[in-house]
Amino acid sequence: MAAKRSGAGSKGSGRRGASPQSGQEQRSEPPLSLERIVATAVDLLDAEGVDGLKMRRLADRLGSGAMSLYWHVGNKEEVFDLALDSVLEYRGPSDIVESRDWRGEVVHMLEDWRASMLRHPWSASLLPRRALGPNILSRLELLSKTLSGAGVADADLNVAIWSLWNFVLGATITRANFDLSDDDRAAAQQRLTGLSQHYPTIERSRLLLDNDWDGAFRKGLDFLLDGLAPRQ
Template sequence: MSAKPSGDKGKKTLENAPGAVWFRAEKTSRTRPQLSHERIIATAVELLDRDGVQKLSMRRLAERLGAHATSLYWHVATKEDVLDLALDAVLAELDLPDEHSASWQGDVEAFMTGLRSVLLRHPWAAALAGSRPLLGPHALRSSEFAYTALATGGFDGVHLSSAAATITHYVIGSASSEAVWRRRSDEAATRSAVDAHLRAHIDEYPTLAGHFPLLEEDDWDAHFHRGMRLLLTGLTSSEARG
């Protein structure tokens, strides 16, 4: 982070913040595409999958591409751009039906489980998705699917927005926390350490200590599905609709 040049380039309103890519004119390669937008992002995803977000640096990314770090800056404006683009790239993997099914609840469920599995396939993605605006084309496409499903369910106006936000937050949040716990190769050791920690303070946290999540039962899928069913119950109740 060097000193800010204090001259604004273009609109200074959107500048370098996460999500800013989507408001910049895309720079496409023409003549000699040794480096291209697609190649950069594909490689970024590959490195993120392998080493996580902390270890991704512009130099490492460039090296993997057989180029030098500064070359990347002709194609992207900032590292944040790379992250935004990589995140939207994995959301492209989200496989949603073209047509909606007969049951809107089924569509909501398809959205949630599909999004979850994409985020778990790329464990760095959930935390990213939870902390930046999701405005890439594939993010919008999947939101559109959720919105239409919920609209079919009778939601409208602000209630539609709230319902969509709620299910999205749940998927991203649970995927993120699942990724956090799974990240460590020493998951078991960590968990028993936590367990010991809780039991040591069992007088302070009696209920928590008695129910330490997922310690006995490793079934993350079931855990996710229980929460999802809870949400679907809430959605189905007519009280919640506009």
């Protein structure tokens, strides 16, 4: 009845299925494995975006038939789940500066989180739709522990975590999707300038032209942390 694999772990017994007799197709591809599938899916997503990931194309890159993938994963959704979580691993703050203040630690982890997602711009918009993988949970655990240790009241802890989650998620999704080309940017300016009688304030502050995303993230995060845990 062909019970599929589902969890982790893969043997990886060396085997070759190239050509039965004539050595015409000596593609020396390694055998399929979950790891290889996920890594290749990430590459493909990076190169072609969410809509570019098709099972057939993924199989092409792996040098296998499309249906072979289904031995290792249940369906395409699972490929997304695994690709997403694989990209969100956190290695912790640099070992050198071991025990910084809690604020430094939170900021470091959240900036790393954002950076990881921006390195793979498809990941941010995928995050909210998928189950929480172990790497995501680890980050939340670290955040929770750090804030708790910093004196955030238990009653406020969940609010604080979700607020930071919301901020990071919103910032990253927005950044990843608003990465306009110069043409788009010019068009937006044009459009807004033409309508400046309707939107004078955001036109004046050049809201849509400001592209110091990193600075805005950092400053906004500081404001939020100020609100969550007033200094001293």
